Amino acid sequence: MRRLGLFLVILLAGLLVVGTSGPAQAVKPIKIGVAGPMSFTQGEGHWNGATLAAMEINEKGGVMVGGTKRPIELIKVDTNEFISIPDATNAMELAISRHNVDFLVGGFRSEAVLVMQDIAMDNKKIFIGCGAAHPKLCTRVTKDYDRYKYWFRLTPINSTFLGKVVFIQLGTVAAMMKKGLGVKDLSVAIIAEKAAWNEPIVAAAKKFLPKMGMKVAGVWRPSPVAKDVTAELGAIERSKANIIFTSFSASVGIPFAKQYGELKIAAPVVGINVEAQKDGFWKATGGKGNYAMTLNTYAKVKITDLTIPFYEKYLKTFGEAPNYTAGTYDAVYLLAKAAEKAGTINSDAVVKVLEKIKDVSTAGVVVFDKSHDVTWGPGYVTSLGTQWQDGKNMCVWPYKWKGVTYEGTVPIKFAPWVIKRYKK
Amino acid sequence: MILDIIVNGLINGSVYALLAIGFSLVMGVARIVNIAHTAFYMTSAYFIYMGFTYLNIPPLLAMLCALPVTVALGLLAYKFFIKPIQEHEAAVLIATIALAMVIQEAFLMVFGGHYLGVPPLVSGYALIFGVKVTWQHLLALGVALAVLIGVRFFLMNTKIGLAIRSTAEDREVANLMGMNVTAVAMWAVAVSIGLAAITGAIVVPLVVLDPHMWMHPLIMMLAIVVLGGLGSIEGSFVGAYIIGFTEALVVFLLPMGSFLKDPVALTIMILVLLIKPEGLFGVVFEEER
Numbered sequence: 001m002r003r004l005g006l007f008l009v010i011l012l013a014g015l016l017v018v019g020t021s022g023p024a025q026a027v028k029p030i031k032i033g034v035a036g037p038m039s040f041t042q043g044e045g046h047w048n049g050a051t052l053a054a055m056e057i058n059e060k061g062g063v064m065v066g067g068t069k070r071p072i073e074l075i076k077v078d079t080n081e082f083i084s085i086p087d088a089t090n091a092m093e094l095a096i097s098r099h100n101v102d103f104l105v106g107g108f109r110s111e112a113v114l115v116m117q118d119i120a121m122d123n124k125k126i127f128i129g130c131g132a133a134h135p136k137l138c139t140r141v142t143k144d145y146d147r148y149k150y151w152f153r154l155t156p157i158n159s160t161f162l163g164k165v166v167f168i169q170l171g172t173v174a175a176m177m178k179k180g181l182g183v184k185d186l187s188v189a190i191i192a193e194k195a196a197w198n199e200p201i202v203a204a205a206k207k208f209l210p211k212m213g214m215k216v217a218g219v220w221r222p223s224p225v226a227k228d229v230t231a232e233l234g235a236i237e238r239s240k241a242n243i244i245f246t247s248f249s250a251s252v253g254i255p256f257a258k259q260y261g262e263l264k265i266a267a268p269v270v271g272i273n274v275e276a277q278k279d280g281f282w283k284a285t286g287g288k289g290n291y292a293m294t295l296n297t298y299a300k301v302k303i304t305d306l307t308i309p310f311y312e313k314y315l316k317t318f319g320e321a322p323n324y325t326a327g328t329y330d331a332v333y334l335l336a337k338a339a340e341k342a343g344t345i346n347s348d349a350v351v352k353v354l355e356k357i358k359d360v361s362t363a364g365v366v367v368f369d370k371s372h373d374v375t376w377g378p379g380y381v382t383s384l385g386t387q388w389q390d391g392k393n394m395c396v397w398p399y400k401w402k403g404v405t406y407e408g409t410v411p412i413k414f415a416p417w418v419i420k421r422y423k424k
Numbered sequence: 425m426i427l428d429i430i431v432n433g434l435i436n437g438s439v440y441a442l443l444a445i446g447f448s449l450v451m452g453v454a455r456i457v458n459i460a461h462t463a464f465y466m467t468s469a470y471f472i473y474m475g476f477t478y479l480n481i482p483p484l485l486a487m488l489c490a491l492p493v494t495v496a497l498g499l500l501a502y503k504f505f506i507k508p509i510q511e512h513e514a515a516v517l518i519a520t521i522a523l524a525m526v527i528q529e530a531f532l533m534v535f536g537g538h539y540l541g542v543p544p545l546v547s548g549y550a551l552i553f554g555v556k557v558t559w560q561h562l563l564a565l566g567v568a569l570a571v572l573i574g575v576r577f578f579l580m581n582t583k584i585g586l587a588i589r590s591t592a593e594d595r596e597v598a599n600l601m602g603m604n605v606t607a608v609a610m611w612a613v614a615v616s617i618g619l620a621a622i623t624g625a626i627v628v629p630l631v632v633l634d635p636h637m638w639m640h641p642l643i644m645m646l647a648i649v650v651l652g653g654l655g656s657i658e659g660s661f662v663g664a665y666i667i668g669f670t671e672a673l674v675v676f677l678l679p680m681g682s683f684l685k686d687p688v689a690l691t692i693m694i695l696v697l698l699i700k701p702e703g704l705f706g707v708v709f710e711e712e713r
Contacts, residue, residue, distance in 0.1 A: 040537035082537065083636070194683035220675075223683040225640070227631040231432040231675040232682055234555060238428065251539045254632045258541065262558045263549050275539060284632065286543030 029073035030063055030345055032335065033101035034328060035092065035116060036108055038078040041278055042131060042325045046106040048318045049130070049326030050074055052310075053333050063336045066343050072332065075099045081112035088112040092119040101125065102345050105331040110134035110197045117151055124347045126150045126354070128331040131324070133159040134197050138371035149351050152372045154334070155297055155327030155363060157383055159197050161376040163204045166271050166295055169385045169397050170245060171212060173270045173293075176412060177242060181422040187215040189241035189267070191232060191256070193224040193248050201247050201272075217241035224250035230259050237265055246271035246294075254284050261288030266421035268414055269293055270385075279320040282391055289388050291415040296386040297324035297363050299395035301408035303384075310362040321393070330361035378402045389413055427555045429672045435561050437668025438568035439627055443641055444648040444660035445575060446619030452592035452655035453612035456506060457517045462638040462645060463524035464617050468494040468624030469633055470531055473542050483542055487625040491618065498617030499610070510609075524638060532635040540633040564626045571622055572661070578615070579657070588612050592655065644686065647693040652704050659705030666692065 032054070036046030054072040062069040077095040079088035095101045096119065104120050107113035108131035117137060120127035127150060129137060135158045140148040156162060170188070177183045190205050192198045202219065209216050217239040220232045229252065236244060244267045248256065253275035260269060273294040275281050281289055298321065300311050310329060314322045322329070335350070338357060342349040359366045364381035366374055374381050382404060385397025389410070396412045398404040447461045468490045475486030505523055509515040544560035551557075579585035591598040591608045599605045631637065648667050652659025667689045674685040696704065 037537065039532055044536070218679050220679045221681065221683050222675075223686070225636075226683075227627075227637070227640070228436075230435075230558070230561065231428065231672055232679070234428045234432065235676050235679060237556065251632050251634060254539050254541065255630075259558070262544065262547065262560070263556045265556075280538060280540075284539050284541040286541055286629075 027062070027068055027070050029071045030065070030103070030336075030339065031073050031075055031099060031101045032332060033075045033077045033092075033095040033099065033104040033106075035077040035079050035088075035095070035104055035106035036131065036325060037080055037082045038076060039080070040082055041280070041323065042108045043078065043106075044318075045323045045325035046108075046130060046328045047074075047076060048314065049322060049329035050105060050332050052314060052317060053329045053331075053336075057332070057336050064340050065345060072336065075101050077101075077104070077106070079107070079112060079116065081107075081109045081116075085109075085112045085115060089115050089119060092116045096120070096123045096125060103335050103350075104128070105328045105335070106130050106325070107132050108325060110137065111195075113137060117148070121147050121150055124150055126152070126335070126347050126350055128328075128334065129153040130155045130327040130331050132197070133157070133162055135160050135200065135373075138373040141372045142370060149372070150347055152354055152368055152374075154331050154361075154366065154374055155324045156295075157376045157381060158373050159200050160204075162272065162295060162383070163201045164376075165383045165385075166201075166245070166247075167204070167208055167212070168401065169293070169295070170243065170270050172385075172397065172399075172401075173243060173268055173412060174212070174214060176414070177268070177422075181414075181419065183242055183422060185215070186213070186242045187217040187240065188243045188245050189217045189220070189236040189239055190245045190247075191220040191222070191229075191236065192246070193226075193250055193252050194221045195224050195249065197249065198247050205245060205247075214243075222252055224248075224252055226252045227255055228259070229256050230263065232256075233259055233263055233265055236267070237263075241267050243267055244269045244271075246273050248272060249274040251275065254281070254289075257281070257289035257292040258285040259288075260292070261285065261290060264415070264417040266417050268412075268418050271295070274323070276388065277323045277386070277393070279393075281393075282388065287391070290390065291388060291413060291418075293385060293387040293396065293412065296384040296393075296395075297327065298322045299384050299386050299393065299408075301384070301395040301406040303364055303382075303406050304360050304362065306360060306362045327363060330359075330363060330366065333361070334359060334366065378404050385412075387412055427553045429669065429676050431552060431555050431557050432672035432675070433665070433669035435557075435565050435668070436671050437665035438565050438572070439623060440641070440644055440648055440668055441572060441661050441664035442568050442619050442623040442626070443645045444652070444664050445572070445657055446616040446623075447645055448649050448652070448655055448657050448660040449588070449592075449619075450609075450612050450616040451649070452657070453588050453595075454510065454609035455513060455516075455595065456510065456609075456613075457513065457520065458506075458616070459517065459520040459642065460501070460524040460527065461520075461616065461620055462642040463527040464494055464498050464620040465624040465627075465641065466531070466633075466635075466638040467497065467527060468621035469542075469628040469631075469637070470535070472625060472628050473540055473633055476542055477540075483545055483629065486542075487628075490625060491621045494621035494624070495614055495617050498620075499614055502610070502613045524642075528635050528638065535633075535635065537634060542628045542633075544629040558630075560629050564630060567622070567626050571619070575615070575619065584608070584611050588615075640686070644689065647690050650703055651693045651696050653702055656703065656705040659703055662704055 036043035062071040081088040104127040110132040113132035253273040276294040338353040471490035546559040648663040652663030671685040
């Protein structure tokens with residue numbers, strides 16, 4: 001009788017285990033860590049882009065892996081990389097060791113992402129970069145493939161290509177000045193925040209501007225967080241530069257544009273100003289940021305069939321336009337498609353698919369090169385040039401460049417005080 | 425270029441002077457090393473932004489409203505956080521660091537890390553000997569100089585000013601002479617926070633607001649008060665202009681190294697300290713007061 005009692009207890013316990021193990025047998029989600037400085041616009045872009053993609057994929061039932069549809073679960077990885085790189089490494093360790101993420105997307109500051117990349121690689125986690133531009137992030141893949149093969153960069157294009165695009169845009173502005181305003185000998189003031197990602201751009205600018213037939217009027221390197229650049233602007237004006245070439249990713253882009261507009265510096269601005277990519281730029285500069293031009297990833301133009309629907313949905317959902325860190329939207333879709341094709345979420349198998357993928361994304365057609373960097377050029381991802389024109393951030397490039405003009409693109413405008421300088 | 429340096433140096437120096445004098449005042453009178461001083465400067469700037477953006481009141485009115493609110497907040501902080509531990513200087517130092525961090529995190533929580541701005545009170549620029557200076561910068565310079573003159577008048581020509589100076593000279597003797605040093609300290613805190621709030625109001629149309637905007641002026645302000653002599657108001661005034669002009673000089677003479685303007689200013693402070701450890705106008709050492 002006692003044995004029967006014991007048997008019944010074991011049976012009951014067994015049934016309980018089976019009963020309560022129901023949820024554990026439910027479909028296991030694919031965990032994607034979204035890494036970024038979440039208190040800042042860049043991190044919000046990372047999170048919002050990924051959220052939108054995960055929402056859409058989950059609404060369709062999830063990702064088909066090995067015959068099972070698995071939902072996507074996003075893990076917020078607040079790297080705080082603007083303030084502290086150790087915070088970023090801790091957040092990555094936490095995401096991998098505690099949350100057991102399957103993949104990672106995001107990252108912003110190259111200095112931080114280089115370290116974050118090492119952590120992801122050591123744990124064999126695929127990490128799709130959506131924010132950092134330093135070429136070293138991808139040259140590491142070619143130099144030590146076995147270790148770094150899990151890294152891919154989706155946005156932005158690397159700083160060498162960023163440089164190339166801004167030089168093309170600079171050339172466009174220079175041609176307009178020569179043709180439209182009759183300026184013969186052009187000189188360019190380079191103003192670039194002091195940061196690692198900017199070094200190749202500044203070096204390239206100093207090297208290529210003379211080859212493009214332009215003089216370098218001077219190079220100014222303010223702090224990325226400088227609050228006042230009137231002294232730099234005064235010095236630039238004294239240099240009699242005809243064009244100002246900017247390279248800013250941090251807050252200095254706002255006082256620069258604000259004070260440029262306030263002082264009516266008579267030279268058009270072209271280059272990179274990440275703050276000018278955001279909707280809040282117009283308000284932050286009190287409208288003085290008019291005519292500020294910047295390299296960009298998103299605008300309301302038809303890069304592919306997906307761009308405008310994504311742009312509008314993002315704007316409707318989050319109340320602001322996407323910036324380039326919202327490329328996590330495409331990154332999540334890429335991972336989903338690659339996992340479906342590989343039939344597994346095993347990193348090595350997914351890497352093989354990603355290496356061969358050709359995918360139409362919101363920012364262009366994505367193909368990764370040998371260094372796992374996104375391919376740049378007509379027919380692939382080109383990047384955009386946008387300019388603030390009377391409160392609207394308009395796409396101004398590519399405009400008849402190698403046969404590429406995206407629907408909705410408008411010509412570049414010069415500020416009246418620039419025109420006044422030459423048309424006396 | 426010399427004119428550019430003079431104009432920019434004057435503007436930088438005047439803003440720094442306002443901050444440094446407020447800091448020195450409360451340090452001299454109440455022996456409080458208030459690390460949260462520039463956090464109140466930030467608080468004032470954010471209050472102005474809130475008034476302008478959410479209450480839709482004109483920037484000037486928002487500035488006038490922000491000043492008393494910031495001072496009231498500063499006095500409350502003094503009464504509840506600082507005063508109970510005022511006699512323990514190290515504890516005060518740590519408490520004010522904590523207070524500044526609390527203020528920073530509070531703004532970070534409410535506004536995120538977004539860069540915000542307030543439009544200038546006056547648009548456009550003036551040409552001064554061929555140098556373009558925005559009207560807002562000139563206004564800031566004018567207000568800063570007027571406030572500095574006002575502070576000097578207050579300290580030199582009023583009874584409270586006299587009490588503040590006496591307490592700053594020797595707190596113990598002032599107490600023995602029957603002066604209510606606690607009330608004087610309260611006044612000094614109010615004037616100090618008021619100066620920080622005015623600085624916030626002056627610069628808010630010129631700078632970008634973010635929850636870490638208090639850090640950089642704090643470092644520069646500490647450099648100035650150490651350079652000028654701890655607790656010395658004259659020293660803070662002179663130190664502020666030295667640092668302000670140094671920054672302008674670096675930008676104009678070393679364009680490739682314009683990011684170095686802060687390290688260069690701090691290096692000057694170290695050099696002065698090596699030659700004159702008490703600073704330009706300071707008493708030899710705190711213990712010898």
